[in-house]
Amino acid sequence: AHALPVARHVLPSTKGIVSDIAKEGVEETGYARVPLHAAHSLRRFFRIVDRDLSRVSQPLLLLRSASDHVVPAADSARVLARVSSADTTELVLEHSHHVATLDNDADRIFAESESFVARIAPEYAHVGLVGQEGTASGG
Numbered sequence: 001a002h003a004l005p006v007a008r009h010v011l012p013s014t015k016g017i018v019s020d021i022a023k024e025g026v027e028e029t030g031y032a033r034v035p036l037h038a039a040h041s042l043r044r045f046f047r048i049v050d051r052d053l054s055r056v057s058q059p060l061l062l063l064r065s066a067s068d069h070v071v072p073a074a075d076s077a078r079v080l081a082r083v084s085s086a087d088t089t090e091l092v093l094e095h096s097h098h099v100a101t102l103d104n105d106a107d108r109i110f111a112e113s114e115s116f117v118a119r120i121a122p123e124y125a126h127v128g129l130v131g132q133e134g135t136a137s138g139g
Helices: 036-055 073-082 106-120
Strands: 013-015 033-035 060-065 088-093
Touching: 013 036, 033 036, 036 073, 060 073, 060 106, 073 088, 088 106
Parallel strands: 060 088
Antiparallel strands: 013 033
8 A cells, every 4th residue: 555656657457356245145346456546546535535534523323344354443443533523323234344235234234324314314214215226236
C-alpha cells in the first residue's frame, strides 16, 4: 500500500479481491484485476473522507464482519472514534466475511437496517423497501 504511488507507474494492475464470502456456494462477481491508478485514486479519496469524518453528526449504524479479509476492524474503530454523531451503533457480523450482504448475515443486515431507519425516521421505515432480490448486486 505504501508503494502504490510509485508502483502504479510500473505495474498496470494487481489481482482483484472477490468472493470474500463465508457462505457455501455463493460467489461475488468482480474484477480479476484492479488498475493501480484506480487503487491510488481510491486511497486519495479515503484520505479526504477520513479528514472529514468529524463532520458526520447524524445517527450512524456501522456494520462490520468479524472476519473481513479485505477491510481491517481498525477502520471501523477509526470511523467511530472520528465521527461527531452522538448516536452510534456498531454491529459485528459473526457469520460473514467482507461481502456480508451476500453472506450468512444478510438477513440480519436487512433487519437491523430497517430497524435503524424505523427508529430514526419512522415515516420512511416501510417506504420503498428493497430486499436482496431487488438490488443490482443481489445483496
